[in-house]
Amino acid sequence: MMNPTPLRNHRMHDPQALPLPLKIDHSPVQHFAYDNRTVRDFLWATLLFGVVGMAVGVLAALQLAWPAANFNLPWTSYGRIRPLHTNAVIFAFAGNAIFAGIYWSLQRLCKARMYSDWLSRFHFWGWQAIIVAAAITLPLGITTSKEYAELEWPIDIAIAVVWIAFAINVFGTIARRRERHLYVAIWFYIATIVGIAMLHIVNSLAVPVSWTKSYPVFAGVQDALVQWWYGHNAVAFFLTTPFLGLMYYFLPKAAERPVYSYRLSIIHFWSLIFLYIWAGPHHLLHSALPEWAQTVGVAFSVMLIAPSWGGMINGLLTLRGAFDKVRTSPVLKFLVLAITAYGMATFEGTMLSLRSINAMSHNTDWTVGHVHSGALGWNGFLAFALVYWMVPRLYRRSLWSTALANAHFWIATVGILVYVVSMWMAGITEGSMWFAFNDQGRLQYRDWIEMIRAVQPFYWVRLAGGVLYLGGIVLCCVNVAMTVRGATLLADEPAEAPALAPDTDHEDQIATALAIPDRRQRGTALHRLVERWPTLLTILATIALLIGGALEIIPNLIQGALSPRIASVQPYTPLELAGRDIYIREGCVGCHTQMIRTLRAETERYGEYTRPGEGIYDRPFLWGSKRTGPDLAREGVIRPMAAWHYQHMADPRAVAPGSVMPAYPWLLTDDTDFASLPDRMRALAGMPIYTPYPPPRIAGAVQEAKSQAEAIAGQLRSQDLRLAGETKLADKEIVALIAYLQRLGTDLGKPTPAGK
């Protein structure tokens, strides 16, 4: 009797399966075609949005070196441009590169066409529509201001829908595969899909006020924890796992040899995904986050070096004995530098997560340098390797110019070095100046502008690095355009493989059980099957329990079980709320932190360190991650004078010569949106947030806001005679913003309200 197991699926340890050549594959060969069109479309989107995203990055770099480049316009000011840059390069450039690489490699690894052409189309156009929506809303100031999650709730929902379509397409392809073994790259893709789905949904939980505004359900410390759980794992599951999967596919292909150790790749995968999810709190060291949570983050960050370097070593050793090919192949050049950058960035990440180093590096340009060594080196260069590898294969024609590709490699490599080294130097300069004490034990550099002047040269050098990198991708576009000129895409690439025969008892049993026509008998048979597999049963039960546990805990959170409370901390007044929303809209959090860390240099400069209970009404939290300007957590204590803020917003350099802050002339002329205040307060007072705004206060919100605005307008007129004749002052956005700035950090010193 013939063994029904097909040749390519036999188990190596099965003695009956040997010797190999005697086995005959009886499965009929199936003919099908790989979908190359979707791959090509994602590649073009990668290049298009790469150029756009990097050009916007160059603009942002120029603005920090030369503030006139903010053009005094709302849509082009740094606070709105920076999130446009980060979203464009992460989700548009890197995102499209990931999809191109996954659509190419998954089909070939599964020996199957993508599950649904319709879903592929939907995924492609859906994702591009989201990018366009981001490119429109972010410059308009429609933002949640949570880093790498700035997009407002309707776009968040669209992201979830498109992501689920992508997931169905991928899992459908895996289900229809003609290759039993799931190559390690596929595991990395699965982790990407599951991880991002969970992170995105949890971090985007918000209560909508209108189509363009929402408040997150979490506040203060909790929002910070959720955000950096998301932020760190966006790096893990968007910029690391998919790219590692792509490395495990494209590196062996380009080197024409198997990965150095397949076993190591499996260990790499499982250890990486078990460790990454816990490391987020290292973004909040020395902050108001409980210390134990900080320590967990540090411990896991230190452990992460093992899988990260395991993967890097596995990648580099794949080229063992083939390093001569790096000399001639641009694809391998890009891959080798990408993997090296991955190793360097992960080493640096672990080091920066140590408390002592983080104290100095956090909020400085060192972090900016760190992310760019990962983004430009690891993600960017891997994306370029994919482009140079796939384009000739999609069009069946060799690359137009290897010399031009090599030129791209060298220009971009020098660009990365110039960028990263200048940011290291800027970051160390900033950190050491913030922490410097003089002989009297006082801060050596009290004036913030001294620090800005010191790093200004580095900002120009960084700009040069960015321009070089942008120049590189332009060369890449030229090369690709010349390669495909006049060539036709091999849209449906013919392929063949034998069908996959079921080879496990479980599948047979399930199939038999499913074939029972009677519904009740079928259910009993399936239930018996589940019961017979104790491990599976245990796991399913555990998952069920955990879901139950989570559902039990979330209502607690929802009912406002926010602790610890400080009695003197009260909700924002309607005008302060309006001002805070302006602060969010303008992206102030891109340059100003609101978190005085538990370090002497910070309490000396800014006052009392930030308490967890101070942020319970902060939706979203605005701790920030970068101090191009000073911390504002106690701005209301340090700088209560209304006229100072007015003149500073009108022209920062008139008040603080040498400042690189954009001017905000539109705040002086645009009217505050008082009308929507009751809606905003209702959203904050309703389920599940329950901010204590009683209904009468909501009803009288506009009146309350206008009378506070009149009071501040009065301050302005008396403090600055040039404003004495301004009658409409109270209606302007600047007054609402001043109300918020005057409030910042003042609660702690207030007496506890009566009756508390």
Added chain:
Amino acid sequence: MATFATFTALGLLLFALCVAALVWAARSGQWDDLDTPSVRMLVDDEPDAPPEPPHA
């Protein structure tokens, strides 16, 4: 503290999912052979001839 509990629960849920996937992979023989997959992925067989027209 509710958030920490929620996130610990979510983290454990993810952990459980990973364990489930790990156990599935081991039990279904994904790693019975750790030598040939890395070589087989290098081979993309080109079809010998154009697909035959469908016939009964």
